[in-house]
Amino acid sequence: MESIGVAMTTQMFTYLEQNLEGRFNLFKLWNHPLDSDFLQLNAQSVRAVVGCTKSGADARLIDTFPNLEIVATFSVGLDKIDLPKCLEKGIRVVNTPDVLTDDVADAAIGLAMAVLRRISESDRFVRSGSWMKNDFGLGTRFNGKSVGIIGLGRIGSAIAKRAVAFGCPIGYFSRTEKHHRGYKYFPSVLDLAANSQILFVSCTLTEETKHIVNREVIDALGPNGILINVGRGAHVNETELVSALLERRLGGAGLDVFENEPHVPEQLLELNNVVLLPHVGTDTIETSIAMADLVIRNLEAHFRNEPLITPVI
Numbered sequence: 001m002e003s004i005g006v007a008m009t010t011q012m013f014t015y016l017e018q019n020l021e022g023r024f025n026l027f028k029l030w031n032h033p034l035d036s037d038f039l040q041l042n043a044q045s046v047r048a049v050v051g052c053t054k055s056g057a058d059a060r061l062i063d064t065f066p067n068l069e070i071v072a073t074f075s076v077g078l079d080k081i082d083l084p085k086c087l088e089k090g091i092r093v094v095n096t097p098d099v100l101t102d103d104v105a106d107a108a109i110g111l112a113m114a115v116l117r118r119i120s121e122s123d124r125f126v127r128s129g130s131w132m133k134n135d136f137g138l139g140t141r142f143n144g145k146s147v148g149i150i151g152l153g154r155i156g157s158a159i160a161k162r163a164v165a166f167g168c169p170i171g172y173f174s175r176t177e178k179h180h181r182g183y184k185y186f187p188s189v190l191d192l193a194a195n196s197q198i199l200f201v202s203c204t205l206t207e208e209t210k211h212i213v214n215r216e217v218i219d220a221l222g223p224n225g226i227l228i229n230v231g232r233g234a235h236v237n238e239t240e241l242v243s244a245l246l247e248r249r250l251g252g253a254g255l256d257v258f259e260n261e262p263h264v265p266e267q268l269l270e271l272n273n274v275v276l277l278p279h280v281g282t283d284t285i286e287t288s289i290a291m292a293d294l295v296i297r298n299l300e301a302h303f304r305n306e307p308l309i310t311p312v313i
Ligand SMILES: O=CC(=O)O
Pocket: 053, 074, 075, 076, 077, 078, 100, 281, 282
């Protein structure tokens, strides 16, 4: 397979890069931009693209490679891929579901715990020497809080399973009722938010779920409510979120994702009731290796004319 051209859109994980390099003719697009002479000269040989949450396959990239057969994303999310265009051109698409579910769910629970028990804030308190002068004060309990989950897919279900272990009653919103015994279905996000103390966002980003958390949902969650987003930044109307936090209409937020990553609204940096992560929900060594292996196994299966392991289209 050494002669097959594979284009990697951006730097993502050295292990993946090295393994692709060992198997294919790898083009690193951060060294060779789409309009460079080198890339134009080699564009015909590229049959696969490997993208990620930062940089996927948009129409321009797809059109650059006339012999493109498959797009593999080093992520479960597909929002950086022009899926209709891939479908129209008969380009296969694969992602990395399942192997990352538990780590994202762990990160979601960690964020909820960090906000409620003020873990990041208390760490700052110790480091700054403030403990010498004052007591830290009280946090808020996590166990037993009513949990609402937007999107009861793989990750949402894994969050629910963990929250149940903390004695939390579970409500959820999804396109269809899942008939899960013990979890309460809410056909509207607004009702879910009104009945939740902690609202987790873990659905896929589509036109329908963009800004699914808007001003009304935030107000329904209320001044004691906590919002945790491990989906995509665009699930939440960030401007409304910032206003609600500044005006204390929302109790707090734990965010792994933002509308314009890596840019984070400056006002959030000043708030102690907010915990901010740099989109690291899947970022453990174990999961990253499993994701990279899945990308490679999918590409190898495709070029051997075998069934794809995790096909999207
Ligand atoms: O955000 C992470 C992913 O989509 O894998």
